[in-house]
Amino acid sequence: MLLLSVAAVAHEGHPHRFLGTLSAVQGSRIEIKTTDGKTVVFTLDQKTLIQQGKAKADVKELKPGERIVVSALPVAAGKVMTALNVQLRALAPVGK
DSSP states (O other), X not given: OHHHHHHHHHHTTOOEEEEEEEXXXXXXXXXXXXXXXXXXXXXXXXXXXXXXXTEEOOGGGOOTXXXXXXXXXXXXXXXXXXXXXXXXXXXXXXXX
């Protein structure tokens, strides 16, 4: 029993990554449908880093239908996770 509680404590604070398609953007909340078919909702706050490739991006650039990766810390069941990082695909370089 002691080993289980130690393992649980050691796992806390580790961000989880969610890969999927952005299905909705509503103010400071986004919803994605993950690659395994689950729908997950995240809150965006002032600390959330939104990136397109390696460049910073704005929440206005989040469009439903885009493939994204969201990193967030796990929360208790029934609570909404706050996204730490939202990663969009990098833009293709413009020709020379």
